Amino acid sequence: MTEASPNIHLEALRKGDSSVLESIYRSNRASFLSFALGFGINQDDALDIYQDTIIAFRENVTSGKLTELKCAPSTYLCAIGKYKIFQLLRRQKPNALNGRVIVEETNEVLDVNLFEEEYTNRMKLIGDQLKKLGNRCREILILFYYEGYTLDEIAIKLDYSNKLVLKSQKSRCLKQLKDSILS
């Protein structure tokens, strides 16, 4: 290891290492909370936003958008968190932000990830049926659609002899899920 870095730790986070997640959570908590409280929100909201920010940060890593940290993790967390705080403030007090500049410097690596995607009844239905699928199917689908694994990586992680076997397993899972929704 010649390049010292928190980036090694990003790779572990991408692979789903929960001890790394906990260490990031603990080491940035105090500075984030003091940053968030500075916007005049209460402790519970600040904690809630901190947790969502950690999730967004993790998603940036698993999706491959963030592969290298150029500064302390706390800087990224504050940058993401700031938008989430503004989002909350806009909801709580629509007039509070008048005159405040919201869009700041552009940062190419930063995906602010405000969790504003819609969640329809149909998605809820799919989600309910997903919970009834077998563990193996759920695991494959989560790794593929959420954790940013390629089929090759999933095949290795779950001990499939090759990608094709996994691929047909995944197709069966999708079909099973679709059938359960139609029935």
Added chain:
Amino acid sequence: MMNKEDLIEKYFTDTLSNEERILFDKLLQNDQEFKEEFIFQKELKQSIVHQQRETIKKTLQGFEDNLNRKKVIPLKYWLAAASVVLVLSLGYFTFSKYSASQPEKLFASNFTPYENVVHPTVRNSKDESIESKAFSAYDNGSYYKAINLFNSVENKEDDYIRFYKAMSFLALSKNQEAIDLLLPLATNPEASSAKYKWHAKANWYLGLAYLNNNETDRAKSQFNVVINHPDCDYKKEEAKEIMSQIKSD
């Protein structure tokens, strides 16, 4: 030609080539079955995202509970601690001229060794390298042992080894050793250089080391660097707080 299933798979792994992207868009417009399959997978992805966020949030709340639980200390420890405080405060009245100075107190209330983000200690890990042993000693608070091991690694001049060795010295209040190690990391590196990522942290800890050495003026100038650091929010609030306390002295 690539089959439809592969195209959709590539869409989700974000690996469509330009040509494939054109084909993909065309199918989406003209092929009803393709469109339905794609929309289904997109909705599925969204449901999974929703569920996973909830699951991870629970995990994070678990970390939060762990933090709070550690604060609850059984009564017998309270009693033991109380008797120590009693003895110490008797001692304080007797030997008050030897008590810690204000900068040292500020050091004590602000110093925690920087989290090991290089080699997270993994249980049952088979990594037996000196470096990994050094970091595991560091995590356990065995700082003398950590320093010895950091001195034995091959790349002991690397920035991160210097940094964590400095942390270990500082944890033992061996301020001068920590200062010597931190100085090169804290002085104006190029923003693009590898040293830069240690810049804000090194200044913060250098400030603390000077505080603990009762060199208040030097400490102040390090904290100013932290407060005005161009791209890190690292420890800015804490540094401001210390500055205000030094001034009010």
